[in-house]
């Protein structure tokens with residue numbers, strides 16, 4: 001019998017798993033895919049939002065405001081990749097000015113200091129962002145926003161929870177849940193799991209998990225967001241995360257660099273019926289390009305690397321629901337859309353407190369080890385593109401990202417299996433550069449084959465169990481697009 005079982009290996013489930021692993025108990029995280037971080041967590045903007053961005057008085061706002069300042073220390077402990085960049089919300093006219101002032105006052109309600117949150121004019125904007133549109137009249141500057149690598153964060157959280165005794169079952173879909181005296185009986189594809197407490201962190205499918213326990217008042221409304229990712233050679237065009245004023249659909253199109261220095265634009269917001277529809281479309285990407293040019297006019301489409309999309313687990317209420325009052329012993333996390341990544345560390349603490357209310361005793365481990373060593377060593381070219389410093393002694397497998405054989409072999413030793421090309425990419429970035437694996441693909445297959453004995457031709461590209469052909473706009477079409 002487990003004390004606590006967490007359904008879902010996204011950033012929310014992983015944050016809860018790591019938080020719980022600080023305490024005595026028998027904990028399990030169960031995930032339907034063959035790796036963690038394959039839901040919304042793998043395809044988002046990776047922004048650790050400043051507090052101005054989320055309405056004061058909402059649960060989202062409260063937890064994002066608590067989550068943001070926890071990132072610095074988490075990164076020191078877990079080495080997943082986080083950088084405080086600051087953020088700007090740009091204004092072009094009087095209408096935008098009203099919204100900027102409204103966001104400023106929202107931030108002030110959280111107690112933001114004058115250094116942390118300011119309204120700035122064209123000169124300061126130019127100083128911070130020399131490549132921005134000269135027609136920008138004003139901007140809200142938030143010092144505490146940053147960027148993180150969301151899937152590396154999740155992998156790091158899970159690795160560290162495992163180091164501290166948490167069990168993880170991958171490739172097991174929860175299909176049925178029975179409420180029993182003193183707990184639950186979970187049916188996961190033939191495996192029966194008994195647990196005293198249950199946490200539903202199933203993201204897009206959290207309404208379906210809730211239904212299995214008789215809760216029928218939740219409905220997820222999937223909202224897709226598409227992106228274009230560019231090479232690091234375009235990364236110099238932007239220093240902070242650049243937003244335009246928010247609209248009815250959300251925070252609008254942003255321009256940023258990823259943690260590793262790639263230039264990125266997106267996401268739009270479109271309601272979709274199919275929760276697995278992560279296709280990209282020319283029409284949406286054209287809109288994203290046009291909107292992004294308004295902030296940073298000069299990026300080069302022929303340096304686009306790939307397009308992708310993620311699906312937000314939104315609900316009509318437009319706030320997070322984290323509740324434990326419908327089924328005794330169960331915590332449901334519903335509608336954890338943006339800024340769920342920012343809020344994740346605070347959500348984990350909130351859920352742990354709720355478990356106490358449900359009767360679980362928190363007894364701290366004296367030997368908790370909160371440290372997780374980095375997998376990929378930071379390289380100067382992540383930020384300036386130069387390769388001069390490369391150590392000729394180290395065998396480079398991925399030339400675009402300078403990933404060494406040693407780093408890849410280390411990723412196999414961390415407890416979670418790395419049995420697909422995507423799983424290796426997410427841990428080491430091998431194959432994620434400009435050539436998208438054209439150079440290193442066969443070497444990477446060799447290494448996975450040597451480690452796991454999977455025939456090279458049968459190593460899957462992707463870690464989803466139901467490998468579905470994703471309809472993506474051919475990158476050549478983006479590179480040639482006339483606007």
Ligand SMILES: Cc1cc2nc3c(=O)[nH]c(=O)nc-3n(C[C@H](O)[C@H](O)[C@H](O)COP(=O)(O)OP(=O)(O)OC[C@H]3O[C@@H](n4cnc5c(N)ncnc54)[C@H](O)[C@@H]3O)c2cc1C
Nearest residue numbers: 008010012032039040041044047174203225339340341342
């Ligand atoms: C386009 C987009 C942009 C975003 N940008 C930002 C941002 O910049 N900053 C920010 O703070 N937030 C952002 N977010 C929000 C953030 O990505 C999410 O809040 C967060 O990833 C949610 O994590 P999760 O663990 O709840 O969900 P997921 O990552 O979806 O994880 C849920 C997991 O549950 C598993 N699961 C589902 N059903 C079952 C089952 N029956 N049995 C077992 N496992 C199951 C799934 O496979 C999945 O792995 C964005 C989201 C999107 C989509």
